[in-house]
């Protein structure tokens with residue numbers, strides 16, 4: 001037998017790199033990044049290089065586990081697991097109603113699986129509540145775009161990194177978090193000015209032409225001051241504003257309410273530097289792009305901060321053209337798929353649960369009775385957990401996510417778990433901080449063990465292909481959902497969903513006429529042959545997809561009812577928890593290294609990555625603060641917030657300012673300290689700001 005090469009899409013981050021996996025005649029496998037794929041052009045980061053290693057880990061779940069009367073998880077068959085799932089959830093619903101159960105899913109599985117989960121639960125089992133862990137990272141971008149553009153539509157293509165003259169990165173550290181995107185920035189031959197706005201001197205800030213180390217969570221006064229200078233100097237695009245936007249006059253009033261001097265003082269930045277940045281935006285007005293990530297999304301005023309960047313792009317006419325845009329870089333591999341097709345916050349395909357026409361359209365296209373579609377929205381993630389804590393939600397099902405590590409203020413999270421009658425966790429590993437508490441554990445296949453489709457940050461659909469079998473009795477999330485549907489008695493509704501590619505066809509029909517119409521894609525083979533396809537790609541699309549790096553809004557037409565973009569803004573409010581005498585230090589959080597991903601569920605199983613990263617939690621602090629405390633790197637320190645106390649290693653760093661410390665999200669200690677605050681519109685947690693005190697341990 002000759003070697004076989006199978007192409008797949010990396011299942012870590014939203015860049016969406018493709019990887020060629022060679023299966024040799026002797027069964028061994030090797031991996032290299034795909035040269036001709038336009039996303040990564042022959043490169044990938046260490047996580048991608050070691051994509052398959054975590055699937056071979058000895059602590060994989062190989063059989064369903066059910067807690068016995070002594071509270072010990074013991075192995076059971078799939079028949080027994082399915083039976084228990086159905087029995088327990090049906091009893092809860094019979095006793096307490098359909099709103100007493102919920103699922104919390106992920107941005108890590110293919111969107112066919114997400115859609116099946118959302119459809120089986122909401123159309124088949126009669127559930128109302130289900131959300132995903134995209135609430136923890138991308139909900140803000142989704143809401144900001146939806147309100148401003150009329151649809152959750154990131155406008156850019158990665159080619160814009162190479163075609164921009166001025167790139168402003170806000171709360172974004174692509175050098176370590178999206179390294180393949182940073183390669184594209186480095187390929188830009190236009191000698192671009194790179195500006196970073198971030199309280200920390202990050203790896204990206206160190207490589208930028210200008211770094212604005214603003215005080216944490218003062219983004220809104222900073223960007224409103226920038227807008228005021230642009231407006232007062234007439235450095236704006238009047239024609240674009242008049243032809244394509246609503247709300248400009250109100251925005252002029254709003255940004256005029258705070259002087260530049262006041263804003264500069266609040267942000268801790270010299271006034272002159274804000275003027276200088278405005279002047280540079282004006283001088284490069286044709287090709288200015290704004291890029292944001294979690295520093296914006298995970299804030300108490302996140303949606304309006306994202307819209308402050310959208311407003312800057314709109315009033316300067318920097319949208320719909322090469323090298324422009326207000327561009328949200330997503331986090332997880334399939335965050336974009338989750339946002340459009342998970343049937344959680346939106347009805348399938350970016351439709352609206354509250355819209356009767358949408359419900360009818362989706363029901364007709366799926367061939368299901370319209371009555372089975374919920375007529376109300378799910379509670380968002382934080383409210384589902386709150387309902388679990390106070391007893392309104394009694395049964396909860398987690399899929400491919402580990403909030404026992406990652407949820408904000410974990411004391412409240414574990415209080416919610418304790419109050420449940422029935423907890424199901426579906427994952428690769430029964431060892432995660434969440435899965436160890438499960439009444440029922442369902443063992444799932446990893447991305448290398450199944451097939452489906454991811455949608456990356458630039459709206460490109462890429463195929464995931466199976467290169468190995470899952471261990472033991474583990475099976476794909478897709479097959480788990482179908483098995484549960486049959487056990488529940490609603491399998492008939494999903495007769496057309498026999499496998500992931502069949503589901504892809506179903507979802508193509510559902511999304512016809514939507515901004516994310518993908519009806520012109522001729523199945524997985526077309527995605528593979530054409531190196532992925534960006535949405536929209538409706539039937540009859542005559543664009544040359546080989547050369548297409550397609551951005552949105554070139555015609556200035558947005559998806560709002562008026563066709564005009566909305567300029568949206570609010571008063572600035574400071575965080576509700578600020579440093580005081582008892583907790584005098586600001587805790588910032590974020591990703592730590594290029595090697596680690598989120599809760600390290602997979603990356604800490606890769607020996608190479610473990611050899612290059614710290615095994616235990618740490619806190620970065622400035623040398624002046626270290627001197628006052630009398631600590632040096634590797635000494636133990638105690639970090640205390642109003643919620644908890646943790647002991648971690650000190651790392652003395654010039655990346656943070658005096659009075660601020662930084663803890664990476666990858667270590668379980670971090671979210672014992674964070675506090676529960678959420679953006680008003682997106683309900684995304686404000687992970688990146690809390691008051692703490694640091695002491696020598």
Ligand code: SF4
Pocket residue numbers: 010011012013014015016017040044045046047048049178179180
């Ligand atoms: Fe590419 Fe992201 Fe995977 Fe790294 S983790 S290989 S950047 S998709």
